[in-house]
Amino acid sequence: MNTTLYKIITLAITTTVVVSCKPKFDVPDPDNGNIDVSNYVALGSSMTAGYSNGALYYDAQQNSYANILAEQFKLIGGGEFKIPNVSQSSIGMGNANNAPSILGNRTDCQGVVSLGPVKIATQGDASVFTNIYSSQGSFNSMAVPDAKVIDMEVNGYANPFYQRMSSSASSSILSDAIAKNPTFFSVNLGLQDVLKYTLKGGASDSITPIAGTIGVGFEASINNVIDKLMANGAKGVVTNIPSIKTMAYFNTIAWNALKLDAATATNLSNFYANLDSTKFYEGDNGFIIMDSNNPFLGFRQAVAGEYILLNVPLDSVKCHKWGSLIPIPDRYSLTLSEINAIETAITNYNNILRNIASSKGLAFVDVNAFFSKVKSGFIYNGVTVNAAFVSGGAYSLDGLNLTARGNALLANEFIKAINSTYQSSIPEVDAMKYPAVTFP
């Protein structure tokens, strides 16, 4: 009897050990399908460089979608992805010689303290612009903040973000990329061709035209880039560009965010009595904006669909009558006609980009659809992601460029497109492991 009991107990314990093992999964092995990602080169501008919170700095570069993608490529034979890294100890540098922003408390002209973007220093780190090619090049990340399609083959391109990583005084972004001899590439270009004009409120710079020679027109320039990258048989992925209507930068300050009490509204209506259709009411009102197309006065009241840019000095609005008695300068607003020109250009670019991808058999990432999805908002693993400034999780504090989380979500779009086109199976990343705006 005792032996039987003993056997049963032994059996029970053995079984316990066996079955209490961790549940097992048949985790599929990542597969490269029909691509060779051993030497991946990324062409792009700010979005691809990881430019974030208004500047280029080390952490932001590591969290660029291109680098996240390169990390996943390592699962299918990807090699080192060399980034022209800003020093880890540097605060970084923005395109207005500015430092990056963090979320902090700031006091406005009325003495109200609130959370908002605060620059971490009065200026960015100028040493970022020192050329590092001889010590660190050549680079896989050929992403240059602010670069347009038409800048790709400009020898000695004067952009300091390129100057810091160029192989020589007479090289171009494209020549450096080709010299790297990529087996796989990504091209995410075109946004700066409209955005630089857009960010100046349509007051300066210009939209790259479709027609024109390489270095002048969009179509010839982008075809040149793709043809040269593919000349050695490399495969790759091409993206389109987002509509500006999706971006936090243009949607955070509403055209009619001029809040008035009844008395002020009456006073303003009297002040603008000679202007037809310019009326003010208690509550929300359209701002008064400069518009050079308005022949007599050069200003008028904003209408629905127009944008006030995120960089408008809010203290001037709150305390110095900007937008009411003083028109908001042209560079801080986009009028309907400007928006229309921008959106038309984006639509045309996107048609060309999609055609290139399909005609050349390249993977295609619908970045515009991704940004639209962010604008509408979606739930990712229990977390709401949307285009709300600061809290939405996708946009960094510059309102244009993505957070690390936004980059990870975008990297997943690349992975889906590549897997679907090239029969690869690259796993996506858990985007919640990448931070969004951090709170003090």
Added chain:
Amino acid sequence: MNYLYKLLLLVFLTAPALHFAQGFQVNLQGQKQQGMGGAGTAYMQDASSLFFNPGGASFVHGNSIIAGVTPTFARGAFMDANTKEVSRTNSPVSTPFAAYGLFEIKDSSKLKLGLAVYTPFGSTVQWEDGWTGRFALTRLELRAIFIQPTVSYRITDKLGIGAGFVYATGKVNLQKDIPIINADGDYARAELNGKAQGFGFNAGVYFNPIEKLSIGLTYRSKVEMAVNDGDATFTVPESVAANFPNGKFKSKLPLPSVTTLGFGFKATDKLNFALDINYVGWKAYDTLSFDYENNTTSLIDTKSARMYKNTFAFRAGAQYKIDSHFAARLGLAYGITPVQNGYVTPETPDANRVNYTAGIGYETKHLKLDASFLFTHLKRTDTNTETNLSGTFKTNVIAPGISIGYKF
């Protein structure tokens, strides 16, 4: 005795999956029934009939007291469909227990009184740090103790009725991460902690028309565990602390009604069979809501659809009396999950399951020792409609149980 060993071995080798619970209900009551797939509504064995069928308790001979415990080891894991990353649980051992006392008023009385104290649900799910679903859940602890004073009356030698009042007391502790990140890169956290109470009843009829056949019908009512005075605690960055005020919350968790039709069949003096068909009223778990005392724009009351559906479970078991002291038991059960596609959550990654159980018993005139063993393996692939969490949950559970009884 060697065949007992072989019998058990056979069960373990042929059992791809054994059954454990349905939803967050834990069906670990008497060790004898547990060894028989959880069936026992028409097969009166001992004082644990107070749970299985108050109507049949009056047919149990003499006075008896039983206490048992079933340490439950659960290991869960989740593979994200998109990242293929596997996250695991580090859940502690839970120890559902059951104690029953059944007494005759006087010798050969038709009336019996009993008290049952048991844990019909209760477990802790603890996911590893930083897991994919952390914004849905990081830890959930549910505890409930049911106290059931019961009256059972034998109307005739063939028919008995009984009913018990159920007072339930318990606690719930739910933790999850909030997607707000501080300068150190840590996510904020929410912890909801509260005591819960509920009431219900357990009633049954037992009918033994012929010696070989018995029939039982029971209804265990829904018990709504209500948290009226819970504490919500938020660990968030200082700059948003005002948006997440600590304070009270209210919530409710329904434990479903269970209607059971059971059959007992006495094939020989040594061999008994039992079959139970459960109809479980899980439809009651329609919504999980949290009502916070202090609402802000960031902290709003939540209502999450659970949309459970009513389901069936089928339990069958056999007991073979080897001699006057020893008995061996085998069981088989099939449970249909109440959780619909699109509603699988990390709280209860539930699935349909087949389960096999086994048990042994040893008794003398006064003493009864029983042990059971069960194992379950759950697998469910789903994309949750609320969180979009998409992947496959797997859970392995083993629950060896033991009880000691005294008959007088």
